[in-house]
Amino acid sequence: MINTANGTIPTSSSSANAQSPGLKTYFKTPEGRYKLHYEKTHPSSLLHYAHGKTVTQVTLAHLKEKPAPSTPTASSASYSASSGVRSAAARWLGTGNGSRTLGFAGGNGGSKSISSTSRIGSLGTLSSSNSMTNMNFDGKGTYLIFNVGDAIFISDLNSQDKDPIKSISFSNSNPICHAFDQEAKDGHDLLIGLNSGDVYSVSLRQQLQDVGKKLVGAQHYNKDGSINNSRCTSIAWVPGGDGAFVVAHADGNMYVYEKNKEGAADSSFPVIKDQTQFSVAHARYSKSNPIARWHVCQGSVNSIAFSHDGAFLATVGRDGYLRVFDYSKEQLICGGKSYYGALLCCAWSMDGKYILTGGEDDLVQVWSMEDRKVVAWGEGHNSWVSGVAFDSYWSSPNSDGTGETVMYRFGSVGQDTQLLLWDLEMDEIVVPLRRCPPGGSPTYSTGSQSSQWDNVSPLGTLQPAPSIRDVPKVSTLVAHRVHTEPLSGLIFTQESVLTVCREGHIKIWMRPGIAESNSSNSETVLSNSFKEKPLVSSKIGSSTSSYKQ
Numbered sequence: 001m002i003n004t005a006n007g008t009i010p011t012s013s014s015s016a017n018a019q020s021p022g023l024k025t026y027f028k029t030p031e032g033r034y035k036l037h038y039e040k041t042h043p044s045s046l047l048h049y050a051h052g053k054t055v056t057q058v059t060l061a062h063l064k065e066k067p068a069p070s071t072p073t074a075s076s077a078s079y080s081a082s083s084g085v086r087s088a089a090a091r092w093l094g095t096g097n098g099s100r101t102l103g104f105a106g107g108n109g110g111s112k113s114i115s116s117t118s119r120i121g122s123l124g125t126l127s128s129s130n131s132m133t134n135m136n137f138d139g140k141g142t143y144l145i146f147n148v149g150d151a152i153f154i155s156d157l158n159s160q161d162k163d164p165i166k167s168i169s170f171s172n173s174n175p176i177c178h179a180f181d182q183e184a185k186d187g188h189d190l191l192i193g194l195n196s197g198d199v200y201s202v203s204l205r206q207q208l209q210d211v212g213k214k215l216v217g218a219q220h221y222n223k224d225g226s227i228n229n230s231r232c233t234s235i236a237w238v239p240g241g242d243g244a245f246v247v248a249h250a251d252g253n254m255y256v257y258e259k260n261k262e263g264a265a266d267s268s269f270p271v272i273k274d275q276t277q278f279s280v281a282h283a284r285y286s287k288s289n290p291i292a293r294w295h296v297c298q299g300s301v302n303s304i305a306f307s308h309d310g311a312f313l314a315t316v317g318r319d320g321y322l323r324v325f326d327y328s329k330e331q332l333i334c335g336g337k338s339y340y341g342a343l344l345c346c347a348w349s350m351d352g353k354y355i356l357t358g359g360e361d362d363l364v365q366v367w368s369m370e371d372r373k374v375v376a377w378g379e380g381h382n383s384w385v386s387g388v389a390f391d392s393y394w395s396s397p398n399s400d401g402t403g404e405t406v407m408y409r410f411g412s413v414g415q416d417t418q419l420l421l422w423d424l425e426m427d428e429i430v431v432p433l434r435r436c437p438p439g440g441s442p443t444y445s446t447g448s449q450s451s452q453w454d455n456v457s458p459l460g461t462l463q464p465a466p467s468i469r470d471v472p473k474v475s476t477l478v479a480h481r482v483h484t485e486p487l488s489g490l491i492f493t494q495e496s497v498l499t500v501c502r503e504g505h506i507k508i509w510m511r512p513g514i515a516e517s518n519s520s521n522s523e524t525v526l527s528n529s530f531k532e533k534p535l536v537s538s539k540i541g542s543s544t545s546s547y548k549q
Contacts, residue, residue: 022481023481023482023483023484024480024481027419027478027480027482027509028478029421029477029478029512030477031512032511032512032513033512034497034509034510034511034512035509035510036507036508036509036510037160037496037508037509037510038160038162038508039162039505039506039507039508040144040146040155040157040162040164040505040506040507040508041162041163041504041505041506042146042148042151042153042163042164042167042504043163043164043167053149054147054149054174054175054176054195055386055488055502056146056147056148056488056500056501056502056503056504057146057147057176057177057178057488057489057500058144058145058146058489058491058498058500058506059144059145059146059178059179059180059190060142060143060144060145060157060180060491060493060498061142061143061144061145061180061182061189061190061204062141062142062143062182063139063140063141063142063143063204063205064140064182065140066139066140066205139204139205139208139209141156141157141158142156142157142158143155143156143157143204143208144156144157144498144506145178145180145190145204146500146504146506147174147175147176147177147178147504148503148504149174150169150170150171150173150174150175151167151168151169151170151175152167152168152170152175152178152192153166153167153168153504154166154167154168154204154207154208155506157508165208166207166208167213168207168213168214168215169213169214170194172196173194173195173196173198174194174195175192175193175194175195176193176194176195176231176232176233177192177193177232177233177234177235178190178191178192178193178235179191179235179236179237179245180204180237181237181245183240184237184243185242185243186243186260187203187205187206187217188201188202188203188219188243188259189203189204190202190203190204190207191235191237191245191247192215192235193232193233193234193235193247194232195231195232196224196225196229196231197222197225197227197228197229197230197231197232197249198220198221198222198223198224198225198232199220199221199222199232199235199247199257200215200218200219200220200221201218201219201221201245201259202215202216202217202218202219203217219259221247221257221289221290222247222255222290226267227255227267227268227269227290228249228251228253228255230249230250230251230253231249231250231300232247232248232249232250233248233249233250233300233301233302233303234247234248234301234302234303234304235247235248235304236304236305236306237306238256238306238310238327239306239307239308239309239310240309240310241310243258243259243260244256244257244258244259245257245259246304246313247290248296248301248302248303248304248315249300249301250300250301251300252275252295252296252297252298252299252300252301252317252318253293253294253295253296253301254293254294254296254301254304254315255290255292255293255294256290256291256292256293256294257289257290257291258289258291261287261288261289261291262287262289266284266285266288267283267288267289267290268284269281269283269293272295275295275298276297276298277295278294278295278296278297278323278332279294279295280292280293280294280295280330281293281295292330294325294330296315296317296323297315297317297318297319297321297323298318298319299317299318299319299342300317300318300342301315301316301317301318302316302317302318302342302343302344302345303315303316303343303344303345303346304346305346305347305348305355306327306348307348307352308348308350308351308352309352310327311326311327311328311352312324312325312326312327312333312348312352312369313325313327314346314348314355315346316342316343316344316345316346316357316359317342317343318342319342320337320338320340320341320342320343320359320360321335321336321337321338321343321462322335322336322337322338322343322346322355322357322365322367323335323462324355324367324369331459331460332460332462333372333459333460334369334372334373334457334459334460334461334462334463335461335462335463336367336373336374336462336463336464336465336466337462337463337464337465338357338359338360338361338363338365338465339361339363339465339468340360340361341359341360341361341384342359342360343357343358343359343360344358344359344360344384344385344386345357345358345359345385345386345387345388345489346358346388347388347389347390347410348390349390349392349408349410350390350392352369353368353369353370354366354367354368354369354375354390354408354424355367355369356388356389356390356410356412357388358381358384358385358386358387358388358412358414359384359385360384362379362381362382362383362384362385362414363377363378363379363381363385364377364378364380364381364385364388364410364412364420364422364474365377365378366378366424366474372457372461373457373463373466374466374471375426375471375472376424376471376472376473376474377468377471377472377473377474378412378420378422378473378474378475378476379473380412380418380420380476380479381412381414381416381418381420382414382416382418383414383415383416383486384414384415385412385413385414386413386414386415386486386487386488386489386502387412387413387414387487387488387489387490388410388411388412388490389410389411389412389489389490389491389492390408390409390410390492391408391409391410391411391421391492391497392492393492393493393494394409394492396408396409406425406426407423407424407425407426408423408424408425408426409421409422409423409424409477410422410424411490411492411497412490413482413487413488413489413490413499414486414487415486415487415502416486417481417482417483417484417485417486417487417501418479418480418481418482418487419478419479419480419481419482419487419490419497419499420476420477420478420479420480421476421477421478422474422475422476422477423474423477424474482499482507482509483499483501483505483507484501485501485502485503485505486501486502487499487500487501487502488500488501488502494511495510495511495514496508496509496510496511496514497509497511
């Protein structure tokens with residue numbers, strides 16, 4: 001039975017900070033207070049668990065203005081010319097993407113608004129008294145896409161309404177993972193991976209315009225698990241890949257697809273000879289989809305993440321290893337093992353210099369691409385670390401003005417229900433030079449690790465876990481219990497930090513000063529937040545389907 005106590009914040013502004021007993025509605029950082037502004041959740045009456053429970057994952061999606069009809073694309077014409085805009089759009093204009101001012105109660109981008117009483121509880125039908133059509137509605141705005149049970153829910157980030165504006169049900173399997181491509185050149189920008197191994201690509205805007213509760217206009221890949229019938233664990237668009245995407249599975253394989261290919265040709269791959277070794281096999285025919293299979297490890301690939309420029313792909317798995325690949329060369333660059341158990345999550349810094357990992361050893365590790373090894377670790381969680389992310393919108397107070405990052409802020413969440421924030425200053429961190437000899441004292445230095453530590457490990461080397469004594473420790477800046485249920489991920493935006501628990505409740509914590517700013521300034525900030533810095537952490541949540549008991 002789902003505990004919804006931490007997901008029932010009323011929508012009125014006077015009670016927007018209602019909170020579960022024992023949980024504070026703010027946490028302090030050196031720059032000020034982060035305040036709980038509102039929550040997002042799901043109507044529990046709509047949930048079904050016929051296929052078992054899965055961990056909620058959340059994707060942040062920013063829909064740009066709809067392209068002018070004078071330049072339609074082949075893939076978008078199928079829905080833009082169908083019936084214009086369905087009458088369901090009307091219900092979003094009042095409580096969601098559409099009001100004139102934001103104040104985190106209005107929404108994104110429409111020119112009309114209607115009474116908030118027209119919001120539909122069933123999410124499937126529209127009140128006849130409000131069945132108006134706004135032909136100018138284009139779905140422009142910012143949305144949260146999250147999975148619970150056998151459904152995908154879509155919420156308007158800019159509305160304080162806790163309920164989603166759209167639900168999509170899957171009859172045969174549970175959705176596990178999803179990804180949004182903000183730079184998609186045609187209609188299909190949303191990927192959804194299922195427990196059955198099936199994968200869909202759809203247009204988010206088309207889903208919002210449709211009144212039904214099923215996917216519309218979907219492209220179906222790996223139908224009925226014809227290529228791989230193990231669970232999809234993580235999914236990602238290839239940055240700058242012109243529609244290419246990668247799907248990771250629970251059997252240790254990843255598949256590369258091209259969304260515009262039908263995949264009619266034979267897509268079988270040769271038998272994997274050694275399950276313990278990395279290998280890549282390409283499709284035998286040019287029309288095949290997927291176009292390649294990467295066998296990464298024995299056991300599940302739990303999460304994957306591309307560097308911002310798309311050059312490198314990081315994976316973490318059930319075997320406890322982080323692996324970093326040169327994506328275009330299909331080559332293993334480096335990697336290493338956790339101290340204990342599986343790794344569950346990973347994330348890149350915006351500059352591509354560092355990778356965060358977290359997992360069953362309750363630790364957060366910082367990997368350096370320059371040194372190809374762990375350069376720092378953080379201890380503070382009391383259970384598995386299920387989500388990590390760099391805060392690419394945070395500016396270091398001691399920035400030297402040269403454009404070089406001298407300090408990184410990152411966050412982690414765990415099954416201990418805590419959000420932890422950390423500051424990492426690489427130039428001042430104390431670095432052990434070498435192992436302490438018996439009866440002797442260790443030698444320390446500060447500065448660049450690459451000039452002080454052992455030589456960089458050879459290309460393609462997977463390293464064992466280093467001794468904790470040999471790796472600098474990072475202290476927590478903030479430790480705050482944010483939910484009553486175990487957490488599954490976090491997202492940083494320019495205005496807020498989003499946390500999500502495994503049961504599908506999302507909290508939006510406003511940054512210091514943002515909540516007090518006037519609504520017109522907030523609207524400007526929100527609309528610009530996706531333009532000033534590309535999103536590197538647009539997806540959150542552990543893709544593993546089992547909880548720690």
